Amino acid sequence: SPEEDDALRDYMQRHGNTGSWITLPNKAGEFARSLPLPCPAVPLIVLDGCLIVLVGLKRCGKSCRLRWLNYLRPDIRHGGFTDEEDTIIYSLYSQLGSKWSLIASQLERRTDNDVKNHWNTKLKKRL
DNA sequence: AATTTTTGCAACCGCATGACA
DNA sequence: TTGTCATGCGGTTGCAAAAAT
Numbered sequence: 001s002p003e004e005d006d007a008l009r010d011y012m013q014r015h016g017n018t019g020s021w022i023t024l025p026n027k028a029g030e031f032a033r034s035l036p037l038p039c040p041a042v043p044l045i046v047l048d049g050c051l052i053v054l055v056g057l058k059r060c061g062k063s064c065r066l067r068w069l070n071y072l073r074p075d076i077r078h079g080g081f082t083d084e085e086d087t088i089i090y091s092l093y094s095q096l097g098s099k100w101s102l103i104a105s106q107l108e109r110r111t112d113n114d115v116k117n118h119w120n121t122k123l124k125k126r127l
Numbered sequence: 128a129a130t131t132t133t134t135g136c137a138a139c140c141g142c143a144t145g146a147c148a
Numbered sequence: 149t150t151g152t153c154a155t156g157c158g159g160t161t162g163c164a165a166a167a168a169t
Contacts, residue, residue, distance in 0.1 A: 020153095020155085021154075022153085022155095061154085062139095062154090063138080066137085066138065066139085067137090067138085069156095070137075070138085071137070071138095098159085099157095099158090100157080100158065101156075101158085112156095112157075113137075113138090116159090117135075117136050117137085118136095120136090120159095121134070121135055121136075122135095
């Protein structure tokens with residue numbers, strides 16, 4: 001949800017991930033709780049006249065890691081692959097095969113997942 | 128306008144690797 | 149050495165949105 005993204009982004013931008021991904025959901029949850037209300041990272045619900053504050057990230061560390069690295073991380077670009085990038089991807093794929101992490105590392109601010117998706121949905125069928 | 132089909136892609140799964148005990 | 153645990157990686161999929169009918 002947008003609230004979960006806010007909590008994860010807020011925590012990562014202020015602290016970075018110093019410890020393990022496994023323990024991050026609890027830390028990010030506690031961090032969100034410590035912010036002054038109303039804070040967008042802390043979802044609020046009014047039920048039967050009572051204010052309910054949802055705390056913690058109800059996600060496993062693996063999901064948080066993937067969400068941050070492939071999507072929320074600010075220093076990455078999504079979509080809009082240029083012809084130059086396509087050329088590089090074709091070239092590297094012909095040399096390396098589906099080494100998406102390696103191929104992505106040769107492009108500017110691209111994730112392996114995005115390069116893989118771009119290949120599977122666009123480039124592959126042009127061959 | 129309503130319904131069906133296709134497409135795009137974020138997220139999931141299982142496995143490999145490496146660190147550490 | 150063997151076992152455990154966290155992370156990185158690539159194949160695959162669920163499903164919402166877009167396109168087609």
